[in-house]
Amino acid sequence: MNSNKLYFPILFLAFVAIFQPFICVAQSANVKTMESHAKTLFDKREYEQAFDYYMKLKELRPKKNVFKYRAGVCAIYKGDAPLAVALIKSAYDVNPSLVDVNFFLGRAYLLNNLYDE
Secondary structure, three states: OHHHHHHHHHHHHHHHHHHHHHHHHHHHHHHHHHHHHHHHHHHOOOHHHHHHHHHHHHHHOOOOHHHHHHHHHHHHHHOOHHHHHHHHHHHHHHOOOOOOHHHHHHHHHHHOOOOOO
């Protein structure tokens, strides 16, 4: 009876060790698909639909600054001006050379009545 209790943890660890690389590859493929879909929507200027994708991508890949920036742009069109300023300003602080970042940051400031920024 005691030997059966020992087999389960060993089998479980072996299972995890064997299938863990496959799980990581599947997650990576899912992120790539999500990124592709979000970019397609963003390029078509369907910002409200792209917003949820970029918010999720921003969480999954926090070092990829473009997701934060694009989520901020989408937030402008979704009507969430405070979130737009926070996201775009944060992206600007990391990389001020993003395409159109100054335009969208200025627009977000105007929507928040922050004329002096």
